[in-house]
Structure formats: C-alpha cells, structure tokens
Amino acid sequence: MNKRGFYISSALMLIAILFFSGNIFVKYYFNEFLIVTPDLSNFSVSEAGKLLSKESLEIKEMGEDYSQYDKGKIFSQEPKAGKVIKKGRVIKVWISRGQDKVVVPDFGGMDLSDAKATAEKLGLRLKNISYAQKNAVYNQVISSDPEAGSTVYRNKEISFLVDMKKVGAKVRMPDLIGVDISTGKRLLKSKNLIMGNIEYIQNTELESGIIVDSGIQPGIMTFEGTVVDVIINR
Numbered sequence: 575m576n577k578r579g580f581y582i583s584s585a586l587m588l589i590a591i592l593f594f595s596g597n598i599f600v601k602y603y604f605n606e607f608l609i610v611t612p613d614l615s616n617f618s619v620s621e622a623g624k625l626l627s628k629e630s631l632e633i634k635e636m637g638e639d640y641s642q643y644d645k646g647k648i649f650s651q652e653p654k655a656g657k658v659i660k661k662g663r664v665i666k667v668w669i670s671r672g673q674d675k676v677v678v679p680d681f682g683g684m685d686l687s688d689a690k691a692t693a694e695k696l697g698l699r700l701k702n703i704s705y706a707q708k709n710a711v712y713n714q715v716i717s718s719d720p721e722a723g724s725t726v727y728r729n730k731e732i733s734f735l736v737d738m739k740k741v742g743a744k745v746r747m748p749d750l751i752g753v754d755i756s757t758g759k760r761l762l763k764s765k766n767l768i769m770g771n772i773e774y775i776q777n778t779e780l781e782s783g784i785i786v787d788s789g790i791q792p793g794i795m796t797f798e799g800t801v802v803d804v805i806i807n808r
Contacts, residue, residue, distance in 0.1 A: 613655035614648045614667060622648055622667065630661040636776070636808070638669045640697055640728035645672035652776075666776065673727055680722035681715045686736050686799070687768060689715045697728035700770055703801050705738035712737060713799050738799075747802070749792035750785045755806060758785050762802060770801035780807045 609629050614622045623633045641649035650668040653659055676696045681689040690700060708716055716735045720726050748761040759769050770789065780786060789803035790796055 607661055608658055609661050611651075611653050611655055611657045611659055611665065614651050614665070615655070616643050616647050616649075618646055619648065619667070619669065622665075626665060631659075632662070632664045634664050634666050636666045636668050638671050640672065640674040641670040642673060642727050642729075643670040645670055675725050676728055678718060678720050678722055678724045678726060678732070681718045681734065682722065684715045685711075686713045686715055686734065687763070689718075689734060690768060693732050698726070698730055698732045700734075700801075701731035702733040703770070704733065704735050706735055708737045743798050744795045745798055747788070747790045747792055747794045747796055750788045750802075750804060751792065752781075752784055754783050755785065755804075758804060766798035767796070768799065768801045770803040773803070773805045774808050775805060776808045782807055 609631070612625060612629065614625070617625070619633065619635060626633050636652075639649070641647075643649045647670045648667045649670045652666045653663075674697070676698070678698075679692065679696075681692070684692070686703070693700060706716065714737045716737055718735070719733045720730070745765040745767065747767070748765055750758045750761060753761070755769075755772070762769050775786065777786070784807055785804050786807050787805040790800070
C-alpha cells in the first residue's frame with residue numbers, strides 16, 4: 575500500500591472511531607444524566623410519584639383547579655411532557671378539582687369587558703377575540719365559541735366575536751411590570767385596554783402575585799379595545 579492509500583485508510587478509520595465513540599458517549603450521557611419528561615396527565619399524585627422516583631425525578635404539588643380530569647388527577651405539569659431534562663429535577667404538578675361543568679351564558683350584546691369578567695367568574699379562560707363589522711355597538715360581543723347554552727367543563731377556553739364598527743383612538747401602553755393583577759386591570763381600563771389571557775410562572779426570586787411581562791411592551795402605541803395578555807409570577 576502506498577503512502578496515500580495508507581493516509582486515506584487511517585483517516586477513514588479515525589472518523590469511524592470518533593463516530594462510534596461519540597454515539598456511545600451520547601447514549602451513556604443521556605441514560606445517566608438526562609431523561610425525557612413523562613406525561614403525568616390523569617395520574618394521581620401517588621402514581622406519578624412512584625413513576626418519577628423510578629426515573630430519579632421528584633414531584634411537587636403546586637395547586638388545584640377545575641379541568642377535564644377527575645378530582646385528584648394531575649391535569650398540568652411543568653416541565654411539559656416530552657421535554658428533555660436532567661435527572662433529579664423537580665416536576666411541578668397541578669391537581670384537578672374535578673370535572674365541574676358550567677352552561678355558557680348568552681354573551682351577545684354584552685360589552686367585551688363585562689363578557690370577559692363574566693367568563694372569568696364562571697371559570698372560563700379567554701382564548702381568542704375576533705372582530706367583525708356588524709350593525710351593532712362598538713366593542714359589543716356578537717357571539718361566543720362555545721355558543722350560548724353549551725355545557726362545558728370549567729377551565730374551558732372561550733372565544734368571542736366582537737363588533738369593530740368604530741376604530742378606537744391610539745393610546746400608549748401602560749407599564750404593568752411589578753404590579754398585581756387588580757392594579758394591572760385598572761391601569762389597562764384607564765386606557766380602554768382589556769386584559770386577555772393570564773399565564774403563570776413560578777420564580778422564587780420574584781415577588782408572588784405580580785405581573786412580570788405583558789403581550790404589548792410599555793410605551794408602545796396601540797388602539798383602544800386591544801386585548802393585552804400578561805404573565806404573572808405565582
């Protein structure tokens with residue numbers, strides 16, 4: 575074998591060794607230190623605890639709410655199922671209070687702010703607001719999805735179709751960061767803006783119950799009637 579052939583063979587052999595060594599390392603590292611988060615939906619806390627202990631994970635109850643699952647079953651978790659995490663991590667879970675059902679009222683003709691407040695009292699979560707030009711009053715709800723009279727689980731998402739006959743004036747987005755939810759609603763209402771979806775996180779370094787982010791950044795000009803989503807630290 576000439577020198578050129580020797581060098582080519584050696585290079586190919588080295589590449590093969592690195593490839594297989596890399597695969598072995600990745601598999602070893604993944605099996606020893608990383609794991610895919612299991613789906614704990616519809617598990618009891620004790621069932622989930624047993625499953626997680628086998629995978630070197632811990633469980634922590636964060637709270638309760640109504641869901642589509644039976645009482646005592648897990649309906650939400652963080653990190654979400656399927657996410658790759660380190661072994662030894664704590665999985666936060668939220669427990670179902672049961673399949674509490676409500677009848678969707680007729681939101682037609684309500685002001686959007688009133689409709690949103692009514693939905694929240696019933697345990698319905700705002701999903702989306704669509705606008706259409708109808709012969710109605712500005713910011714008045716035309717219909718909802720699910721529609722009036724439907725029986726749904728509490729914590730179900732609801733969407734509204736709202737009249738946009740009048741174009742609102744432009745207003746400056748207030749700074750909601752660091753205030754509680756009631757203050758945030760008041761600040762938005764003062765600008766004729768509406769609080770939309772509320773997402774929760776948990777950060778021990780931040781004060782509990784405060785708004786940590788908003789869908790529209792402070793100081794940005796937007797139209798009256800705009801829905802603003804917020805994130806709150808539990």
